[in-house]
Amino acid sequence: MPPRSCALCHKAKAILKRPKTGQQICKECFFYVFETEVHNTITDAKLFDPGDRVAIGASGGKDSTVLAYVMKTLDERYNYGIDLFLLSIDEGITGYRDDSLETVKRNQEQYSMPLKILSYDELYGWTMDSIVQKVGRKNNCTFCGVFRRQALDRGATMLQVDHIVTGHNADDIAETVLMNIMRGDIARLGRCTLICTQGEDTIRRSKPFKYTYEKEIVMYAYFKRLDYFSTECIYSPDAYRGHARAFLKDLEAARPSAIIDIIHSGEAFEVREEVRKGQKIQRTCQRCGYMSSNTLCKACTLLEGLERGIAEAGLTDRGKRRLDEAGPAPSDIRKIPFFEMSQAAGPGRPAVEVDSEPSGARS
Numbered sequence: 001m002p003p004r005s006c007a008l009c010h011k012a013k014a015i016l017k018r019p020k021t022g023q024q025i026c027k028e029c030f031f032y033v034f035e036t037e038v039h040n041t042i043t044d045a046k047l048f049d050p051g052d053r054v055a056i057g058a059s060g061g062k063d064s065t066v067l068a069y070v071m072k073t074l075d076e077r078y079n080y081g082i083d084l085f086l087l088s089i090d091e092g093i094t095g096y097r098d099d100s101l102e103t104v105k106r107n108q109e110q111y112s113m114p115l116k117i118l119s120y121d122e123l124y125g126w127t128m129d130s131i132v133q134k135v136g137r138k139n140n141c142t143f144c145g146v147f148r149r150q151a152l153d154r155g156a157t158m159l160q161v162d163h164i165v166t167g168h169n170a171d172d173i174a175e176t177v178l179m180n181i182m183r184g185d186i187a188r189l190g191r192c193t194l195i196c197t198q199g200e201d202t203i204r205r206s207k208p209f210k211y212t213y214e215k216e217i218v219m220y221a222y223f224k225r226l227d228y229f230s231t232e233c234i235y236s237p238d239a240y241r242g243h244a245r246a247f248l249k250d251l252e253a254a255r256p257s258a259i260i261d262i263i264h265s266g267e268a269f270e271v272r273e274e275v276r277k278g279q280k281i282q283r284t285c286q287r288c289g290y291m292s293s294n295t296l297c298k299a300c301t302l303l304e305g306l307e308r309g310i311a312e313a314g315l316t317d318r319g320k321r322r323l324d325e326a327g328p329a330p331s332d333i334r335k336i337p338f339f340e341m342s343q344a345a346g347p348g349r350p351a352v353e354v355d356s357e358p359s360g361a362r363s
């Protein structure tokens, strides 16, 4: 049989089948449709304004590496007029994050973007290695997720950016919709399909890969020969998410549009007024100033538990009771530095300290 020609340009030979649509297309058309779909997602949601300073949450993995490459490509092609930075959080996981950060440092040179690295150690006084030693492998993902979310906001404030983008892709979002339904977490279900979130006291955060399939991100990275780190975290993965992921993969195998369909279903959910009224109001943490729906934010509760040897304090009701029974926290307990949003981006702001500038790239 003669080689099939590309379903889009009808000229070149088709060398791949698009996981999202099943179309047989050539490499150049794949790059073009992949990038254009991300561009359309960005413009439909009006994610950026000219002059915006945007930090890419960079883990060195495939998603954020492709995101950095595509953001740079689109900014140049369509003149977004934005300033791009790489922001990496070093969770302190020996044999995993230290290696992936080496990849980010190379990306910083390859893409000519300044890089800021902020570690859990400097922010919380604990690395994930030391947390796992204390709490074991079972609940460590809770610590890591809560600490990372706050660390990204704090790193972004140090960089004085207007916006953080992350490499969360369509598969991640569909998984989260399923998980929130299975847990009955209506507050999160309402938020998890938003392309862009922003609280009063947080920096805009968005997901330009919201409709991008993970398999296509892997293909893009492969055909573009991008430099990324592909090892999984050495600590136990979030088991519940693992079930949602396995279920989603089965659905995708039977019907590839399942991923997008679940996202659209999530977008269409409406939370009834009486349910909305019962949800907690967002305020700020009394101890560190970060957004919180309780007196103390989750990170401060988790940190206090670690410091006082009651690690389950932020994990279970029983742990919380134990912490309450232990009495008020000693005044000299280790605290997370107070969080304040920096001045909005604009001329006349003080210079920002980054860890490294790409050689000879920016002034």
Ligand SMILES: Nc1ncnc2c1ncn2[C@@H]1O[C@H](COP(=O)(O)OP(=O)(O)OP(=O)(O)O)[C@@H](O)[C@H]1O
Binding pocket: 056, 057, 058, 059, 060, 061, 062, 063, 064, 065, 087, 088, 089, 090, 091, 148, 165, 166, 167, 168, 172
């Ligand atoms: N240590 C980190 N520093 C900065 N950003 C991070 C870090 N870890 C995760 N992120 C951001 O959150 C997104 C989703 O993270 P997740 O842990 O789900 O990783 P992932 O799906 O393996 O993504 P990636 O392939 O980019 O590592 C990443 O794409 C990245 O933008």
